[in-house]
Amino acid sequence: MDIKMFSIGKIVNTHGIKGEVKILRISDFEERFTPGESVYVIKDDKPIKLLIAAHRIHKGFDLVQFKGYGNINLVEPFKGCVLKIxxxxxxxxxxxEYYYHEIIGCEVYTTNDKRLGQIKExxxxxxxxxxxxxQxxxxxxxxxxxxxIVKEVDINAGKVVIEPMEGLLD
Structure with a gap:
């Protein structure tokens, strides 16, 4: 049975020597990184369960330390890996309110039914x-x-309707 997982960030680098990783967050929920929460790092297509030991924000990035990974050498292999829940x-x-994964991929139309394209990020x-x-x-x-601007979001239909204000589409 396949377990459905959702991306919440990407480990872009290590930080310092005590095992902190720098995460580019793709989740709109900061509590995803609360100490005690579990996340999964996807390494070689396999999920590895990790427990968050510490979290802080530094220069716009989330810095996270995982329980039992208190050394840079232990987290170095996670660079470039995606974090999931x-x-x-x-x-x-x-x-x-919507999850990112519900919005990304939706088709976007104007209120006069002109298709603009698909939401990619x-x-x-x-x-x-x-x-x-x-586009x-x-x-x-x-x-x-x-x-x-955003007048209607229909997740089930994968459709978003917007009313562009002047200059938005130029």
Whole structure:
């Protein structure tokens, strides 16, 4: 039986000599990295269960130390690996909240039914997320996830409807 897992980050480097790893977060939930939480590092297509011993933010990255991995040599092989959680670790969301994996891949249309493209990634630069839409041709479109623009999200249909404000699609 295959266990469904969801990516929450990527280990981009080690940090210091005490086994900390630098994580580029692709989860919008900081509590994913709370000490005591378990995560899985995917190494050679196999999940390795790890327990978070410590977490802090440093220069926009999450720095995490795993229980039993208190040395740089132990975490060095994890560089470039993806961090995941199991499906049962997902938490319930409020209305109008979505997981990244639910949004990425959705088709985006304007309110007058013009197809713009597919959401390929989500950026978190600050106050609100920015959805990156890959068009068939031309540059990617950046859409801020705000009520004024995003009018409808239908996860089951894989469809997002936006009302572009002036200059957004230029």
């Amino acid at each position: 199991r499906e049962e670790q997902l938490t319930d969301l409020n209305k109008d 989500i950026l978190s630069p600050g106050a609100n997320d920015v959805w990156v839409i890959k 068939e041709q031309g540059k990617d479109i950046l859409i801020p996830y705000i009520d004024d």
